Amino acid sequence: MGGMSIKKIRFIEPANNRYRVSPVNLYTYDKYIRTPSTGLLTLTTIVKEIVDDTLMYSESISKVKWSDIFDADIVFIGIFTMNAPRGYEIARYIKENSSALVVMGGLHASLNYAEAVEHCNYVLLGEGDESILEFINAYENNTPLDFPGMAYKDDNNALIYTGDRIPPHNIDTIPNRYLMYNFKKMAGHNTIWAQVHASRGCPHDCDYCALVKHFGRKVRTRSPENVVEDIRQGVAFFEERLFKRVMRILWITDDNFFANRKWAIEVLNAIIDSGIKYNYTIQARYEVGLDDEMLVLLKKAGFVEVAFGIEFIDDESFELYHKKSTREDIIKAIHNTQRHGLRTRGLFILGADNHTKGIGTRLAAFILENNIVEPVIQSMYFVPGTPVYEQSKNKLIHTNWEKYTGHVVHYPMNMTPAELQQELITASAIVYSRKQLFRALFSSDSARSFSARMTFLGEYFWQKSIRRDLKRELKELKNFTEKP
Numbered sequence: 001m002g003g004m005s006i007k008k009i010r011f012i013e014p015a016n017n018r019y020r021v022s023p024v025n026l027y028t029y030d031k032y033i034r035t036p037s038t039g040l041l042t043l044t045t046i047v048k049e050i051v052d053d054t055l056m057y058s059e060s061i062s063k064v065k066w067s068d069i070f071d072a073d074i075v076f077i078g079i080f081t082m083n084a085p086r087g088y089e090i091a092r093y094i095k096e097n098s099s100a101l102v103v104m105g106g107l108h109a110s111l112n113y114a115e116a117v118e119h120c121n122y123v124l125l126g127e128g129d130e131s132i133l134e135f136i137n138a139y140e141n142n143t144p145l146d147f148p149g150m151a152y153k154d155d156n157n158a159l160i161y162t163g164d165r166i167p168p169h170n171i172d173t174i175p176n177r178y179l180m181y182n183f184k185k186m187a188g189h190n191t192i193w194a195q196v197h198a199s200r201g202c203p204h205d206c207d208y209c210a211l212v213k214h215f216g217r218k219v220r221t222r223s224p225e226n227v228v229e230d231i232r233q234g235v236a237f238f239e240e241r242l243f244k245r246v247m248r249i250l251w252i253t254d255d256n257f258f259a260n261r262k263w264a265i266e267v268l269n270a271i272i273d274s275g276i277k278y279n280y281t282i283q284a285r286y287e288v289g290l291d292d293e294m295l296v297l298l299k300k301a302g303f304v305e306v307a308f309g310i311e312f313i314d315d316e317s318f319e320l321y322h323k324k325s326t327r328e329d330i331i332k333a334i335h336n337t338q339r340h341g342l343r344t345r346g347l348f349i350l351g352a353d354n355h356t357k358g359i360g361t362r363l364a365a366f367i368l369e370n371n372i373v374e375p376v377i378q379s380m381y382f383v384p385g386t387p388v389y390e391q392s393k394n395k396l397i398h399t400n401w402e403k404y405t406g407h408v409v410h411y412p413m414n415m416t417p418a419e420l421q422q423e424l425i426t427a428s429a430i431v432y433s434r435k436q437l438f439r440a441l442f443s444s445d446s447a448r449s450f451s452a453r454m455t456f457l458g459e460y461f462w463q464k465s466i467r468r469d470l471k472r473e474l475k476e477l478k479n480f481t482e483k484p
């Protein structure tokens with residue numbers, strides 16, 4: 001146990017598709033988007049204040065220099081569900097090769113601490129902005145690690161859990177992008193987006209969402225000035241280079257930026273007043289598409305796109321999953337957003353209990369009819385740690401977390417898993433067909449900027465690689481015909 005001076009700390013973000021040098025990486029995604037974790041970088045920035053030799057690695061953008069990891073005093077590993085197995089593998093590798101303390105955290109570790117604790121010395125639950133300093137101090141001073149938000153195994157191998165952690169008071173940390181190994185070198189790659197996360201928490205309580213459990217229902221916001229400064233630094237980081245990027249866009253990654261409407265307006269006005277001229281994209285619920293004042297401000301601030309979490313295209317599915325939307329409202333919101341000169345991206349789910357064969361083709365028709373660009377289409381998703389996951393356990397094919405990235409992992413009600421996977425492939429093949437590529441590149445549509453055309457080109461190749469993966473899995477999925 002502790003009681004030692006902490007001189008060196010390393011952070012690692014594990015990745016399923018680890019970075020490898022390829023010219024393709026410069027332009028299109030190598031299977032998956034490679035944007036590294038803002039959350040882990042935020043923690044790296046906070047820890048750097050007390051331990052000077054602190055650095056972060058993300059396997060999405062570079063190889064890890066293991067010799068630099070093995071002599072660290074503490075290695076913090078952050079995991080989401082899809083990269084948890086790789087995180088566990090890394091933890092084991094470090095423990096086998098060094099005496100560094102291995103601490104895990106992040107969404108998956110927090111919601112599944114009993115699983116994560118089997119692979120490391122400690123799990124720190126929830127948002128780490130304050131608890132990580134408390135942990136380092138306690139470890140260094142050999143004081144009891146008994147504050148809320150910890151899980152570990154005691155000397156008798158019993159699981160100790162010290163209770164939930166209250167969210168941090170101050171979230172105004174601007175992540176220092178230079179603290180991530182090789183990040184600056186990668187900033188020219190169009191597959192890595194500049195990101196700013198401006199608020200946390202969501203007032204809604206969708207029963208399948210892990211975010212409410214992790215970040216809570218109270219929306220906590222960063223000050224508009226702090227957000228603008230983060231944007232300024234983010235833009236500079238990605239733009240100060242010899243060769244300009246093709247895709248010049250910054251992603252505000254909040255889950256529900258518009259939940260606090262007054263604050264959202266203040267932030268947009270602050271961006272406008274700052275004089276920063278850049279392109280932005282943002283995720284939103286459909287209601288924003290009916291809010292003209294907000295859309296005017298978005299456009300004025302430089303937003304070029306709104307990514308709507310549409311999920312379904314029929315009212316029966318919305319009702320089944322307690323999602324307060326209707327097909328009619330969604331269409332209205334999409335068209336109104338487009339009327340304001342903003343492109344509309346759409347995020348969709350296939351594999352709801354009422355979905356039947358042909359849903360992929362129907363979805364593709366909806367997407368094309370409503371001019372939704374670069375849609376992301378995924379299978380119904382079950383996030384371990386949420387009530388929906390617990391209720392659906394008997395529907396799941398496996399718990400190989402690596403596959404929990406929008407591929408089929410469950411027995412749908414009216415199709416076999418392989419049939420559903422085929423629907424995903426069909427939908428993607430229609431909306432990302434050669435015909436659509438030609439249209440995106442050469443149509444005279446003035447709403448399509450050069451950058452938008454290039455984005456489609458990148459996503460066309462990205463989707464091709466996703467379909468290849470989905471097809472490869474089909475054979476295996478065909479073995480799952482009997483519902484449990």
Ligand code: B12
Nearest residue numbers: 036037038039076078080081104105106124127128405406
């Ligand atoms: C930006 C983003 C992305 C980006 C970048 C992801 C990244 N590297 O962080 C990209 C585009 C790459 C991405 C892709 C995907 N994403 Co995504 N993404 C997000 C999003 C919107 C924001 C992430 C963020 O910046 N959060 C804000 C920071 C502050 O939170 P944080 O990262 O969790 O970090 C805090 C705490 O968790 C904690 N913490 C984190 N790590 C550690 C480590 C230690 C040791 C400690 C102590 C604490 C700690 O402290 C941090 C600071 O408070 C989240 C939603 C969300 N709100 O988190 C979804 C989210 C992470 N994505 C999700 C999914 C499913 C995906 C995809 C699978 C989607 C898909 N099918 O394509 C892919 C996976 C791609 C792949 N690599 O395989 C899910 C993950 C669910 C889960 N259970 O893991 C989320 C939560 C969305 C959701 N609605 O459920 N995503």
Ligand code: SF4
Nearest residue numbers: 202204205206209255
């Ligand atoms: S609105 Fe979105 S972020 Fe909020 S609880 Fe529902 S799914 Fe989660």
